[in-house]
Amino acid sequence: MNILIVLAHPKPGSFNHAIADTVRNTLEAAGHQVTLRDLHGEGFDPLFTPDELARGHVPTPEVREHADLVLNADAIVVVHPNWWAQAPAILKGWLDRVLRAGEAYRFGTNEQGEGVIIGLLKAKAALVFTTSNTPREAELRLYGDPLDNFWKACVWGFCGVPKVERRNFESVIASTPEQRAEWLQEVARLTQAVIA
Numbered sequence: 325m326n327i328l329i330v331l332a333h334p335k336p337g338s339f340n341h342a343i344a345d346t347v348r349n350t351l352e353a354a355g356h357q358v359t360l361r362d363l364h365g366e367g368f369d370p371l372f373t374p375d376e377l378a379r380g381h382v383p384t385p386e387v388r389e390h391a392d393l394v395l396n397a398d399a400i401v402v403v404h405p406n407w408w409a410q411a412p413a414i415l416k417g418w419l420d421r422v423l424r425a426g427e428a429y430r431f432g433t434n435e436q437g438e439g440v441i442i443g444l445l446k447a448k449a450a451l452v453f454t455t456s457n458t459p460r461e462a463e464l465r466l467y468g469d470p471l472d473n474f475w476k477a478c479v480w481g482f483c484g485v486p487k488v489e490r491r492n493f494e495s496v497i498a499s500t501p502e503q504r505a506e507w508l509q510e511v512a513r514l515t516q517a518v519i520a
């Protein structure tokens with residue numbers, strides 16, 4: 325299968341980079357065709373321009389390349405830290421620009437004439453790995469884990485991906501090297517389970 329990994333973390337050597345490398349190694353060992361795009365590393369431009377709102381806008385070569393990677397992917401993996409309960413701005417801008425109307429999704433009507441969203445991606449699975457520092461219990465009680473609904477319903481569900489799994493690792497700041505090594509083993513297991 326063709327698999328796209330998108331990584332959004334500014335620091336080479338971070339735990340997020342280790343997650344992305346583990347996903348890539350696991351998938352390559354299973355014989356998949358893998359593309360890993362490190363958004364900070366390549367300096368992806370996340371700034372949505374006024375022109376992009378126009379119907380029929382021709383995207384920049386950079387956005388076109390990323391959009392084609394998404395459209396051709398059989399599965400998509402995203403790796404990022406929780407920043408203010410959201411994805412880092414570079415990844416949010418990537419979503420804004422790369423998941424294009426008419427390509428990743430479109431608006432249509434159902435039999436009752438009501439407006440509906442039609443997801444257009446061919447990817448059959450999406451897997452999202454996030455990291456954070458807030459303890460799980462507090463994240464759920466205080467904030468309701470906004471990233472879960474965001475990735476499952478608002479992004480990949482919206483674009484028609486039928487299977488979306490997410491795993492958050494916390495608290496990274498309080499973790500030991502042994503804990504992080506165990507987490508990376510879990511990353512490999514989950515990758516194998518979700519992307520067969």
Ligand SMILES: Cc1cc2nc3c(=O)[nH]c(=O)nc-3n(C[C@H](O)[C@H](O)[C@H](O)COP(=O)(O)O)c2cc1C
Binds near residue numbers: 333338406454457496
């Ligand atoms: C700008 C910024 C915002 C952050 N916001 C949150 C947050 O809302 N919730 C949280 O639990 N951690 C937050 N963190 C902590 C990061 O999630 C944490 O540093 C990261 O997941 C650790 O992974 P790493 O070792 O790969 O950097 C924030 C960190 C930064 C730099």
